[in-house]
Amino acid sequence: MFIALAREEHFGRAALAQGVAQPTLSAAIKQLEDQLGVMLVWRGSRYRGLTPEGQRALVWARQIVGDARTLRQEMRVARMGLSGDLRLAVIPTALTVVAELTAEFGDAHPNVRFSVQSKTSAQILSMLDNLEIDAGLTYLDNEPLGRVTTVPLYAERYVLVAKAGHPLLAGPVKWGDLGGVPLCLLTPDMQNRRIITQHLLQAGVEVTPQIEASSIVVLVSHVVRSNLATILPIRAAEIFLKGDDLGAVPLIDPDASHVVGLVAPHREPFTPVLAALLGHARSLSELDHS
Incomplete structure (x- = not known):
């Protein structure tokens, strides 16, 4: 309940997330404070954040809950073999x-x-911290990750995707050629969008997309039905390029790439299921680890 309160920053939402009444959650937090002999939460008419002691207790709480989950899963594996849920x-x-x-x-x-x-x-990094997921698939080399375990899987490269017959599909396109090209792109909260914006700016191109969306499906549907183009990693684009409606060409100068891989909490021992997944990811990696 304490972890949920720190995550939600609101007593009512935390209680809802835990499936209990708000007075029950408040009483549990007060009981934890009494046991530890310190105030964990600044209180007023509403939640006002964690005290310094609360911030330190949160680190321990995450470790304790994570260790308890690992213990339960190890005992289940001893009975049933590898089983359980991976989020x-x-x-x-x-x-x-x-x-x-x-x-x-x-x-x-x-x-x-x-x-x-x-x-x-x-969001992936935050959810790892708050024990809401077991692992994530994200960029490893573009923005700080903090203290996590990582397994690089592949290097993402970029293509311009447009409707068949678009004049730019005739050959490789330079990032600097995209000035004035009507684009639809992911929203700015997406790291992919920040990567693309970075490469465009380095090529001297400042773009204001006509469509921004948090879904690649939304972007591709607009490309199919309009004169808009989009920029996607080739592996994300491949599934949409199987028909004759769309085409793609590499983006060059630079031939940019960014590493995508598996991230997991920096905590050992891992649950048996997560340890097995990390080992499987290492066996699939396309990158040279020498």
């Missing part, structure tokens, strides 16, 4: 890739169930 959060540009990680693993371990959510890179 993943994935950046939108890697959603078409996640099956490469989960499908073969699921075939080998049929008693493991996956849930997959689409989240921004920042």
